[in-house]
Amino acid sequence: MRQLQESLRVSTRGRGLYEVTDDLRRIVAAAGVDVGQCTVFCRHTSASLVIQENADPSAARDLLAWLERIAPDGDRAYTHTAEGPDDMPSHLRAAVTRSAETIPVRSGALVLGTWQGLFLAEHRLAPHTRELVVHVIGQ
Numbered sequence: 367m368r369q370l371q372e373s374l375r376v377s378t379r380g381r382g383l384y385e386v387t388d389d390l391r392r393i394v395a396a397a398g399v400d401v402g403q404c405t406v407f408c409r410h411t412s413a414s415l416v417i418q419e420n421a422d423p424s425a426a427r428d429l430l431a432w433l434e435r436i437a438p439d440g441d442r443a444y445t446h447t448a449e450g451p452d453d454m455p456s457h458l459r460a461a462v463t464r465s466a467e468t469i470p471v472r473s474g475a476l477v478l479g480t481w482q483g484l485f486l487a488e489h490r491l492a493p494h495t496r497e498l499v500v501h502v503i504g505q
Contacts, residue, residue: 368504369501374499376498390404404501409498413488413496
């Protein structure tokens with residue numbers, strides 16, 4: 367059984383989706399596993415992970431617009447506003463997405479669909495550096 371764990375830092379320019387699929391492919395290749403799985407964990411409560419279409423940018427725009435509708439910035443009902451009007455909405459958006467994703471590995475490669483990619487979803491308006499912990503296990 368082989369294992370590799372690596373931290374991946376992603377610099378964001380603020381709210382948006384940032385594809386990390388190619389970084390994961392590099393890490394899986396370095397792990398040298400033929401069959402196994404790749405787990406990615408986001409170490410933040412105002413950012414998250416999402417597997418989404420990576421061919422047509424309108425899919426990302428529509429997802430971000432939907433998140434804005436269900437968790438708008440500056441809602442007066444929010445009490446957690448210590449870091450500004452995007453503070454609580456960022457946590458809500460992270461709550462309806464995921465903090466971790468597991469992707470199968472077969473023949474040394476991620477088993478993703480034709481149009482699938484893994485994205486870091488930055489929910490804050492300001493730029494941040496986010497950390498993802500990537501764990502690859504297999505044989």
